[in-house]
Amino acid sequence: MAAFKLNGPCHHIIVANTHIYWDPEWVDVKLAQAEYLLSRLAQFKSRVSEQLGVIPSIIVAGDFNSVPGDQVYQYLVSDMTTSLLGPLCSVYAYTKGEPHFTNCTPGFTGTLDYILFSPSGDVKPVGCLELPEPESCDVQGGLPNYYHPSDHLPIGAEFEVSQN
Secondary structure (H helix, E strand, C coil), rough: CCCECCCCCCEEEEEEEEEECCCCCCHHHHHHHHHEEEEHHHHHHHHHHHHHCCEEEEEEECCCCCCCCCHHHHHHHCHHHHHHHCCCHHHHHHHHCCHHHHEEEEEEECEEEEEEEECCCCCEEEEEECCCCCCCCCCCCCCCCCCCCECCCCEEEEEEEEEC
């Protein structure tokens, strides 16, 4: 994780990345990793706030290995996170709904990757990287393939900074 001061308006952003354990049978391990991530983010946010006298926005992205609606995803976007660092929201859910999938293999197709942000901050998503539809020819047969060199599709977002 890292803190950034943006040029122009005096805004600060904390950006973090994660990769949560893959096995759906080990929900307790995945939840422990998510809790640890949020606690470290909260500590870092507190330190940045104290040292710089600001309240930074949060962006955390990664392979959460959790589908929308499962326990890890719900924990990350629930009111439970509010006590640690404020609510988090998925960029895709906020702008146009979660994609059909970000991972596509012969044994599993679903959304596992997210960009989460603090919606109460000065940074708001205004767009997302378009992802292929399930029937698109470039994902037929699963990933990785000639068009996508990973079993995960790249995700991305464009953010706007308020001028407060």
